[in-house]
Amino acid sequence: MTKQHDRQTTRNLRRAWIISIGTELALGQSVDTNAAWLARQLADLGIRGERHLTVADDLPAIRDVLRQAADECDLIIVTGGLGPTADDLTRQALAEAAGVELETDAASMEQIRAFFENRRLQFSEQNKVQALIPKTGGAIENTSGTAPGIFIALNGTPCYALPGVPFEMKKMFTRDVLPNLQAAAERVMRMRRLNCFGVGESDIGAKLRDLMEPGRNPGVGTTAERGVIGVRINATAATAKAADALLDETETTVCSRLGKIVFGRETDTLASVVGEQLTARGETLSTAESCTGGLIAKMLTDTPGSSAYFVGGAVTYANELKQQLLDVSAETLARFGAVSESVAYAMAEGARERFGTTYAIAVTGIAGPEGGTTDKPVGLVFLGLATPTGTTVREIRFGSNAPREVIRARAAHTALNLLRLELVE
Amino acid sequence: MTKQHDRQTTRNLRRAWIISIGTELALGQSVDTNAAWLARQLADLGIRGERHLTVADDLPAIRDVLRQAADECDLIIVTGGLGPTADDLTRQALAEAAGVELETDAASMEQIRAFFENRRLQFSEQNKVQALIPKTGGAIENTSGTAPGIFIALNGTPCYALPGVPFEMKKMFTRDVLPNLQAAAERVMRMRRLNCFGVGESDIGAKLRDLMEPGRNPGVGTTAERGVIGVRINATAATAKAADALLDETETTVCSRLGKIVFGRETDTLASVVGEQLTARGETLSTAESCTGGLIAKMLTDTPGSSAYFVGGAVTYANELKQQLLDVSAETLARFGAVSESVAYAMAEGARERFGTTYAIAVTGIAGPEGGTTDKPVGLVFLGLATPTGTTVREIRFGSNAPREVIRARAAHTALNLLRLELVE
Numbered sequence: 125m126t127k128q129h130d131r132q133t134t135r136n137l138r139r140a141w142i143i144s145i146g147t148e149l150a151l152g153q154s155v156d157t158n159a160a161w162l163a164r165q166l167a168d169l170g171i172r173g174e175r176h177l178t179v180a181d182d183l184p185a186i187r188d189v190l191r192q193a194a195d196e197c198d199l200i201i202v203t204g205g206l207g208p209t210a211d212d213l214t215r216q217a218l219a220e221a222a223g224v225e226l227e228t229d230a231a232s233m234e235q236i237r238a239f240f241e242n243r244r245l246q247f248s249e250q251n252k253v254q255a256l257i258p259k260t261g262g263a264i265e266n267t268s269g270t271a272p273g274i275f276i277a278l279n280g281t282p283c284y285a286l287p288g289v290p291f292e293m294k295k296m297f298t299r300d301v302l303p304n305l306q307a308a309a310e311r312v313m314r315m316r317r318l319n320c321f322g323v324g325e326s327d328i329g330a331k332l333r334d335l336m337e338p339g340r341n342p343g344v345g346t347t348a349e350r351g352v353i354g355v356r357i358n359a360t361a362a363t364a365k366a367a368d369a370l371l372d373e374t375e376t377t378v379c380s381r382l383g384k385i386v387f388g389r390e391t392d393t394l395a396s397v398v399g400e401q402l403t404a405r406g407e408t409l410s411t412a413e414s415c416t417g418g419l420i421a422k423m424l425t426d427t428p429g430s431s432a433y434f435v436g437g438a439v440t441y442a443n444e445l446k447q448q449l450l451d452v453s454a455e456t457l458a459r460f461g462a463v464s465e466s467v468a469y470a471m472a473e474g475a476r477e478r479f480g481t482t483y484a485i486a487v488t489g490i491a492g493p494e495g496g497t498t499d500k501p502v503g504l505v506f507l508g509l510a511t512p513t514g515t516t517v518r519e520i521r522f523g524s525n526a527p528r529e530v531i532r533a534r535a536a537h538t539a540l541n542l543l544r545l546e547l548v549e
Numbered sequence: 550m551t552k553q554h555d556r557q558t559t560r561n562l563r564r565a566w567i568i569s570i571g572t573e574l575a576l577g578q579s580v581d582t583n584a585a586w587l588a589r590q591l592a593d594l595g596i597r598g599e600r601h602l603t604v605a606d607d608l609p610a611i612r613d614v615l616r617q618a619a620d621e622c623d624l625i626i627v628t629g630g631l632g633p634t635a636d637d638l639t640r641q642a643l644a645e646a647a648g649v650e651l652e653t654d655a656a657s658m659e660q661i662r663a664f665f666e667n668r669r670l671q672f673s674e675q676n677k678v679q680a681l682i683p684k685t686g687g688a689i690e691n692t693s694g695t696a697p698g699i700f701i702a703l704n705g706t707p708c709y710a711l712p713g714v715p716f717e718m719k720k721m722f723t724r725d726v727l728p729n730l731q732a733a734a735e736r737v738m739r740m741r742r743l744n745c746f747g748v749g750e751s752d753i754g755a756k757l758r759d760l761m762e763p764g765r766n767p768g769v770g771t772t773a774e775r776g777v778i779g780v781r782i783n784a785t786a787a788t789a790k791a792a793d794a795l796l797d798e799t800e801t802t803v804c805s806r807l808g809k810i811v812f813g814r815e816t817d818t819l820a821s822v823v824g825e826q827l828t829a830r831g832e833t834l835s836t837a838e839s840c841t842g843g844l845i846a847k848m849l850t851d852t853p854g855s856s857a858y859f860v861g862g863a864v865t866y867a868n869e870l871k872q873q874l875l876d877v878s879a880e881t882l883a884r885f886g887a888v889s890e891s892v893a894y895a896m897a898e899g900a901r902e903r904f905g906t907t908y909a910i911a912v913t914g915i916a917g918p919e920g921g922t923t924d925k926p927v928g929l930v931f932l933g934l935a936t937p938t939g940t941t942v943r944e945i946r947f948g949s950n951a952p953r954e955v956i957r958a959r960a961a962h963t964a965l966n967l968l969r970l971e972l973v974e
Contacts, residue, residue, distance in 0.1 A: 148772040150598055152588030153742055153781055155580065159603070163577030173575055176603035178584070181770060183763065209754030210761040211770040243948075250755045268950050270751075289773065291952050317578060326695075329634030330675045336635040338608065345606060345636040347573040348714065356578055411843075411864070417850025418836075418843030421864040425842025428918055428953055435867035438874070439836070439846040442860035445904060449863070449874065479870060493853055523668075525693050527716055528853055 137282075137308045139174040140166050141193040143186075145205035145214050146288060150180035158203040158286075158293055165297065169305050170312040170360070171199060181205060186217035194221065194278035199305070201297075204288030206271040208250045214274075214285050219258040221278050226256040229263045232272040239270050264300045268292045273300070313360045314367035318378060319392055320353040321541045322385040328353050331381045335374065342374045350533040352394070355382075387544055394540035395423040401547040402433035407482035409543070411437030412450050412475035414462065414488040415505065419536045435479055440471070450474030450486075463488050463500050468517045472508030476515075483546070484510040485539045489520075491528045502526075505535045509542050518542060562707075562733045564599040565591050566618040568611075570630035570639050571713060575605035583628040583711075583718055590722065594730050595737040595785070596624060606630060611642035619646065619703035624730070626722075629713030631696040633675045639699075639710050644683040646703050651681040654688045657697040664695050689725045693717050698725070738785045739792035743803060744817055745778040746966045747810040753778050756806045760799060767799045775958040777819070780807075812969055819965035820848040820855075826972040827858035832907035834968070836862030837875050837900035839887065839913040840930065844961045860904055865896070875899030875911075888913050890931050893942045897933030901940075908971070909935040910964045914945075916956045921949060930960045934967045943967060 142162050148154040156178060163173030174197060179189050186205070193200045205214030219226045233255040240247040254271045257263045261276030264284070269292040274285040284301050286293045320328060325348040329336065332355070335344040342359035355378055359370035379386055388397045402409055411420050411434075418439045424430050438449040443462055446452040451474040452467055460466040471486035489505030496502035503522035508515060520538060522531045567587050573579040581603060588598030599622060604614050611630070618625045630639030644651045658680040665672040679696050682688045686701030689709070694717040699710040709726050711718045745753060750773040754761065757780070760769040767784035780803055784795035804811055813822045827834055836845050836859075843864045849855050863874040868887055871877040876899040877892055885891040896911035914930030921927035928947035933940060945963060947956045 146772065147768070147770045147783070148779065148781055149585065150588060150601070151592050151740060151781070151783065152585035152590075152598065153740070153779065154772055154774065155582045155585045157580045160574065160577035160580045163575060165577075167576050173577065176575070176601070178601035181763075207754070207771075207773075208751040209771055210758055210763070211768075213763075245749070248751060248755055250751050250758070268948075291955055295950075315576060315578070324670070326633040326673060326675055329632070330673050333635055333675070338606075338635070338638070343572070343636075345572050346632075346634055347571065347579055349579065354573065354578065356573055356576070358572070358576065413843075413846075415850075416847075417855070417859075418838075418846025418862070418864065419850075421838075421843025422841075422847045425840075425844075425864075425866065425957075426954065428916075430842070431866050434842075436864040436870040436874075437843070438863060439843065439850075439861040441850065441856050445861040448903070449861075478873070491853075523693075525720075529851065530716060532850075 137171050137198045137305065139197045140171050140199040140201060141197045142173050142176045143189060143193065143200065143202045144176070144178045145181065145186055145202060147180040147211065149178045149204070157290055158288065161290070161294060162201050162203070162297065164315070165302065167313050167315055171305065172313070181211040181213055183213045183217055183220070186213060187220045190217060190221040190278060190283070194281040194283070198281065200278065200281055200283035202283065202285040203293055206254065206273070206285060206287050208254050208270065215256050215258070218261065218274060218276055218283070218285060222258055222260055222276055224259040227259050228255050229257040229272070232257065232263045235265060235272065236270050264296055266292055266296060267299070268295050311360060311362060312364045312367050313358060314364060314371055316357045316371050316375060317390050318355040318357070318375065318386050319388045320355060320382060320385045321351060321387055321394060321537060323353070325353050328355065328382065332378060335377065342370050344374065344378070350530065351537050384545070384548060387541070393423065393426070394537055394544060396427045398540055398544050398547065399424065399427050399430055399433055401544070405547070408433050408435055410435050410475045410479035410481040410484045412471040412484060412486040413437065413439050414441060414446070414471070415491045416487045416532050416536050417441060419532055420485060420487065420539060423536060423540070435481055437475060437479065446471060449478070451478065461500070463490055463504060463506065465506050465517045465519060468506035468508035469515055472510035473515050476510035482512060483543060485543055486510070487535055487539055489531070489535055491531045492524070493528060496524060503531050505531070507535065507539045507542060509546060511546060562596050562623045562730065564622045565596050565624040565626060566622045567598050567601045568614060568618060568625065568627045569601070569603045570606065570611055570627060572605040572636065574603045574629070582715055583713065586715070586719065587626050587628070587722065589740070590727065591730070592738050592740055592783070596730065597738070606636040606638055608638045608642055608645070611638060612645045615642060615646040615703060615708070619706040619708070623706065625703065625706055625708035627708065627710040628718055631679065631698070631710060631712050633679050633695065640681050640683070643686065643699060643701055643708070643710060647683055647685055647701055649684040652684050653680050654682040654697070657682065657688045660690060660697065661695050689721055691717055691721060692724070693720050736785060736787060737789045737792050738783060739789060739796055741782045741796050741800060742815050743780040743782070743800065743811050744813045745780060745807060745810045746776060746812055746819060746962060748778070750778050753780065753807065757803060760802065767795050769799065769803070775955065776962050809970070809973060812966070818848065818851070819962055819969060821852045823965055823969050823972065824849065824852050824855055824858055826969070830972070833858050833860055835860050835900045835904035835906040835909045837896040837909060837911040838862065838864050839866060839871070839896070840916045841912045841957050841961050842866060844957055845910060845912065845964060848961060848965065860906055862900060862904065871896060874903070876903065886925070888915055888925050888929060888931065890942045890944060893931035893933035894940055897935035898940050901935035907937060908968060910968055911935070912960055912964055914956070914960055916953045917949070918953060928956050930956070932960065932964045932967060934964070934971060936971060
């Protein structure tokens with residue numbers, strides 16, 4: 125990295141603009157996840173991601189937004205537009221915004237060649253453009269892909285351009301950008317998130333109303349997704365320690381008001397929390413899924429190390445598999461139908477017995493949009509939980525207007541929450 | 550809806566700002582998917598989502614951005630900040646930007662009460678604020694949640710405020726906003742997306758270089774996610790028919806150059822395309838998953854109607870389940886290890902036989918971050934495909950630096966693609 129890079133970032137950084145480049149983003153063909161991740165990293169340093177902007181692959185538009193950003197904020201982070209194809213224009217826009225030419229960076233060219241050789245891929249002419257860097261800027265090595273990042277000062281404002289591919293961007297930010305920003309941070313904002321399940325957002329809002337007043341420090345806010353309510357707490361202070369003390373105090377208040385609906389913090393999921401509890405108890409789990417079709421198993425195995433407590437399970441979409449893998453009787457299926465309390469019960473018991481686990485979760489329901497009847501509408505789901513002391517079934521109606529993905533995700537979350545409550549009680 | 554609503558939107562609409570409200574978005578605690586969805590809807594009407602902006606739950610900041618947007622664009626779409634809690638400030642910001650007071654809307658109040666009654670939930674005081682609407686604006690009924698939307702003209706620019714919950718927002722936009730915008734559209738932009746799998750983005754870029762020149766109509770761009778490369782084609786013309794003709798021509802060129810790596814269009818996934826092929830052939834599929842832990846089954850069952858060809862499968866994280874459910878022999882497991890060509894082969898054959906399906910997909914590998922060795926590094930995955938004419942196994946190395954979720958998603962996609970190629974050949 126150039127010397128300029130180190131010098132520029134020592135100025136006071138408070139307000140950042142996060143700029144996402146890509147026609148696929150502007151036209152809505154892809155969803156940008158980079159801006160959110162970067163905003164969170166910056167907030168930890170007390171730098172507010174004051175504005176997120178999305179701009180298409182359009183050279184004048186990118187250049188103009190870069191120039192405006194250079195005038196109006198203290199730090200610019202750009203993602204995307206560094207790829208090898210003709211619609212990748214970030215390099216050119218940075219050069220134009222800085223009023224300089226592009227030059228081939230010899231070290232970057234070497235790294236790109238090596239990347240292709242290591243993977244035994246053919247190095248094409250097209251990939252050479254990725255080694256072009258504005259003359260007054262510096263390249264940032266990409267250790268997980270081909271596009272190097274770029275650091276450049278625009279009108280005195282430090283600007284980092286990172287790849288659009290999320291895992292390359294995260295790695296480059298963490299390794300090469302974060303250390304420079306840490307050195308420049310002044311006031312610290314610290315965040316915490318408590319994750320809740322089991323009641324609605326307005327119920328939580330009513331219980332935390334005084335804490336959610338605008339201007340309070342720490343600030344408290346809520347957000348809802350697939351039935352999981354996140355309670356965010358953000359504290360600002362001169363030091364991380366002071367901010368953490370403020371967070372602790374508010375967190376204690378929130379937890380005492382909300383009780384056991386709080387299931388975890390930060391990136392904890394219902395699946396990861398259930399996993400921690402099972403690990404601590406040395407117990408195991410299996411799944412028997414019909415309408416969720418593998419989603420609960422997928423959620424459980426998203427967590428590294430889940431093989432310690434999750435042995436696996438059966439995805440039994442067809443009735444024959446319910447019989448074959450879970451010992452649900454043909455008579456039960458015929459008499460009550462696949463979506464019934466009796467079948468959920470039999471699936472949970474069958475999984476627990478056949479797979480030899482401490483607990484088993486079973487789900488059968490109608491995820492829609494087709495398949496509903498007056499008696500059994502879309503959104504009707506039966507959740508079975510088999511435990512060493514017995515098996516219970518819960519009937520839930522998620523509303524027949526809800527999309528398939530929402531019904532599936534809520535059913536999976538509710539099933540995991542039943543087990544969580546069983547484990548904490 | 551007010552008369553003003555109809556009148557205002559008949560002006561010429563070309564450039565829209567999409568404003569997403571929420572501290573959880575600005576601080577990066579949630580990812581905004583609404584802006585992308587809205588941008589896509591607007592593009593279909595020839596309205597460019599020129600800028601996406603994200604702003605925190607901060608009254609002056611929201612008000613100022615609304616005022617700026619009213620000066621600089623033709624249409625404002627706001628999402629979020631309409632909830633019942635104290636941090637929901639969009640109503641107030643709209644009123645301040647318009648310079649008017651908030652008033653209770655009687656019809657909205659009635660709808661909110663009815664929503665709670667229908668679900669046998671308690672109507673709390675806190676929910677009453679959701680019926681407040683700026684005096685010069687109108688309420689837009691929410692048929693799937695409690696927060697009504699708001700229409701208001703800001704300095705003559707039409708502004709629609711919609712709920713932040715994606716499925717409520719989408720429903721309201723489609724039912725109540727879209728018809729008004731359609732009436733005002735002038736020049737049409739039509740988009741198409743071709744989905745490809747099996748080669749890198751730069752290879753595709755090299756083959757489509759001339760089509761990707763800036764300024765070309767239709768424009769062509771690429772984007773990569775989890776190994777799936779999207780080729781976007783956007784055409785602008787006076788009529789939808791003319792734009793579609795332009796799209797057809799470029800699509801034909803793209804398809805002839807890329808051949809069978811093009812697997813689908815628009816929201817087609819590898820799983821949905823495999824499903825269509827199986828349906829057409831009257832054939833069936835089962836899965837046997839170790840490291841993907843249910844992800845392939847989940848992807849298959851994301852598609853409505855998948856029960857027609859997907860009977861289910863086994864998630865066999867533990868070796869005992871590989872034996873019990875898939876007839877993998879203890880000897881094979883002991884001799885070659887769970888992550889091996891032989892086990893992938895046996896899992897695929899076992900699933901096909903036990904579950905009685907035409908095809909079976911099997912995956913065993915090391916998703917990491919732990920569990921890798923020199924011989925079998927993180928990212929090593931064996932994919933088995935059992936067919937009526939025999940069983941094959943493919944070994945893939947995804948790179949030990951890749952995150953767990955990337956390895957799992959790429960393994961799942963690659964497995965589905967193996968089946969797709971088998972079906973199209």
